[in-house]
Amino acid sequence: MKSMTINIIRAKTKTNSNKYKQLNLACSLLIKSFSLAAVLILSSQVVLANDTQFGGVSSDWKPLASDKLIKLPANIIEKRIQKDFQASAMATRMIELDVEMQDGVSMIKSIIELMPELEGQAVQNQRFELLQYKSDYLDALQESHNLHQSALEKKQTLYKSVLDKLRLQSGKMNNSETYKIQQAQVAARQRMEKVIEQVDQSLMHLGIEKSSPYTDKYSKNLSQIENLKMAISRHQANQSPQMNGIDITSEEYLRQLLMSVSTEQSLLDQETLMLSYMAKLVALDAQALEYEVAYGEDTDNELMSETNKPSAVTTLFYQE
Amino acid sequence: MTNFSKTLIALIGVTCLASNVNAKQNMLFTLENLERQRAVLLDNLTTTKLEAYQREQNTNKLIKRLVDMERMVLRDDRIAASNSIMAKNAFQNYDLTFLVHAGSESKKSPMAHWLHTLNITNKSIEKSRAGAR
Numbered sequence: 001m002k003s004m005t006i007n008i009i010r011a012k013t014k015t016n017s018n019k020y021k022q023l024n025l026a027c028s029l030l031i032k033s034f035s036l037a038a039v040l041i042l043s044s045q046v047v048l049a050n051d052t053q054f055g056g057v058s059s060d061w062k063p064l065a066s067d068k069l070i071k072l073p074a075n076i077i078e079k080r081i082q083k084d085f086q087a088s089a090m091a092t093r094m095i096e097l098d099v100e101m102q103d104g105v106s107m108i109k110s111i112i113e114l115m116p117e118l119e120g121q122a123v124q125n126q127r128f129e130l131l132q133y134k135s136d137y138l139d140a141l142q143e144s145h146n147l148h149q150s151a152l153e154k155k156q157t158l159y160k161s162v163l164d165k166l167r168l169q170s171g172k173m174n175n176s177e178t179y180k181i182q183q184a185q186v187a188a189r190q191r192m193e194k195v196i197e198q199v200d201q202s203l204m205h206l207g208i209e210k211s212s213p214y215t216d217k218y219s220k221n222l223s224q225i226e227n228l229k230m231a232i233s234r235h236q237a238n239q240s241p242q243m244n245g246i247d248i249t250s251e252e253y254l255r256q257l258l259m260s261v262s263t264e265q266s267l268l269d270q271e272t273l274m275l276s277y278m279a280k281l282v283a284l285d286a287q288a289l290e291y292e293v294a295y296g297e298d299t300d301n302e303l304m305s306e307t308n309k310p311s312a313v314t315t316l317f318y319q320e
Numbered sequence: 321m322t323n324f325s326k327t328l329i330a331l332i333g334v335t336c337l338a339s340n341v342n343a344k345q346n347m348l349f350t351l352e353n354l355e356r357q358r359a360v361l362l363d364n365l366t367t368t369k370l371e372a373y374q375r376e377q378n379t380n381k382l383i384k385r386l387v388d389m390e391r392m393v394l395r396d397d398r399i400a401a402s403n404s405i406m407a408k409n410a411f412q413n414y415d416l417t418f419l420v421h422a423g424s425e426s427k428k429s430p431m432a433h434w435l436h437t438l439n440i441t442n443k444s445i446e447k448s449r450a451g452a453r
């Protein structure tokens with residue numbers, strides 16, 4: 001009896017070898033998708049705990065807040081960082097992943113469009129292929145997300161470092177003796193400018209009516225200097241960073257950049273949650289396919305149950 | 321590197337040099353001139369060699385020069401960059417350094433303002449004794 005059962009199982013295994021192959025693959029897909037979903041849910045809760053665990057190590061970007069970078073205007077700092085990032089292996093990998101994902105999406109779309117036209121085993125095969133493409137797409141999407149998160153983390157660290165160095169620099173400047181003398185001179189100049197006309201009039205009272213060559217030429221040059229100053233301040237290479245059309249300081253600009261990075265990070269976290277739900281759906285699809293391959297479709301069960309009902313077979317036992 | 325980039329770098333270098341041309345000069349030149357002129361004014365006040373009319377004529381000439389020099393010093397950005405004690409003291413003691421403009425504020429002549437700031441009055445001069453220190 002035991003050997004008969006084994007033989008039956010072997011025979012079934014031979015005839016359904018193709019089905020079992022699919023079943024095994026469906027199982028592996030299921031495990032992969034469930035583990036992906038679990039990992040993604042965890043990673044969305046523990047935000048960016050470790051950027052190396054998903055294999056983003058090879059495509060790295062190591063920016064540094066050098067002294068040369070800090071000397072640049074804040075809006076140029078941002079462009080320089082962006083340019084440096086675009087030239088990195090990390091950005092190259094991101095572009096590759098984007099292309100992969102685009103191809104994956106077009107394949108998924110074409111399979112979905114093709115599905116209604118198919119019947120029988122072909123449908124199952126297509127469903128299996130669809131699941132594989134979806135799984136590959138999610139893998140690529142996950143890697144892309146990890147790279148984006150890593151890039152944002154690095155940008156945040158970099159902006160913070162630049163901001164700290166700027167603060168340190170301005171703090172040093174504000175406390176330096178030169179700065180104090182400069183401030184004292186500015187205050188003295190303002191005090192002098194209040195009495196310039198008064199002094200000129202008092203010179204006239206003293207009988208000195210003719211102004212000195214310095215006074216004459218200085219006033220002539222002053223208007224030219226003002227024009228040149230205006231041209232310098234209007235020059236695009238010297239323009240201070242702007243936010244919504246308003247001039248702001250470099251520190252303020254960097255603070256705004258940090259804020260936009262954290263906004264991107266929180267949106268990315270939300271997308272990670274979406275990714276985890278998508279992975280869970282793929283896992284459920286794989287589970288359904290696995291059950292279908294293992295136990296057949298529900299309609300077969302209904303047929304079996306129909307033949308098991310005595311009422312359905314009573315006509316076989318009598319002749320009308 | 322392209323020729324265009326090289327030319328640009330050279331241009332930036334030339335501009336930087338042009339803006340730093342004055343850095344090698346004596347940064348306190350205008351302040352030193354003012355101090356010299358101020359010393360002459362004070363000497364003109366205290367000297368016994370001059371008649372009252374001559375003193376007044378000399379004072380007027382010196383005041384005219386001092387007006388320009390005081391303005392030059394206050395407009396000279398190199399002085400602050402010199403980071404010297406002389407510059408620091410000059411701006412801290414505005415009333416004693418910029419005698420003409422500070423005197424105009426207090427509606428006094430430069431000399432009267434100097435005497436007032438140092439609290440030198442007729443009485444204190446009368447009480448004072450000449451002698452070696």
